Amino acid sequence: MQTEKILRSEDDTIAFAQELAPKLKKGDVLALYGELGTGKTFFTQQLCKSLGVTENVSSPSYVLMNEYMGSFTIHHLDLYRLDAAEEVLELGLYDLYDEAITIIEWPEIADGMLPENAIHIYFEFIDTYRKVTVKK
Numbered sequence: 001m002q003t004e005k006i007l008r009s010e011d012d013t014i015a016f017a018q019e020l021a022p023k024l025k026k027g028d029v030l031a032l033y034g035e036l037g038t039g040k041t042f043f044t045q046q047l048c049k050s051l052g053v054t055e056n057v058s059s060p061s062y063v064l065m066n067e068y069m070g071s072f073t074i075h076h077l078d079l080y081r082l083d084a085a086e087e088v089l090e091l092g093l094y095d096l097y098d099e100a101i102t103i104i105e106w107p108e109i110a111d112g113m114l115p116e117n118a119i120h121i122y123f124e125f126i127d128t129y130r131k132v133t134v135k136k
Helices: 012-021 038-052 087-090 093-098 105-111
Strands: 002-007 029-033 067-068 071-079 101-106 119-126 129-135
Touching: 002 012, 002 093, 012 038, 012 119, 012 129, 029 038, 029 105, 038 071, 038 101, 038 119, 087 093, 087 105, 093 101, 101 105
Parallel strands: 029 101, 029 119, 071 101
Antiparallel strands: 002 129, 067 071, 119 129
16 A cells, blocks of 8 residues: 655644554554655654654654653664664664554665564655655
8 A cells, every 4th residue: 555645834744643643553663764854753753742742752863762652652763873784683673563663764774674564654855845655
């Protein structure tokens, strides 16, 4: 299944996160792709808010993983700085899947480690707006 949406504003991104949130369940993995500035972290912040997270959601670029509590435990990873798949394994990626919702920014280095049912979300710039493509 593949769907596309045009995000012309932050409000559109918020609405997209609010639409997706109730469809998620424990064990879901979201892989977020896109160049810098396409809205992956903002989307994650809004998704977490829609899932009941009240604390500040920030990019885990330097710490590699943040954990939040909402309706579910949420693991938020940023793999941008990793150079090898072994580093991903050291994070205990496989152990995270079953117990929480896992959101991974820059997942390319872990593509072979993602579950078959992962939700792949691609953010891209199109002129003055963004397009998001969701593939299941």
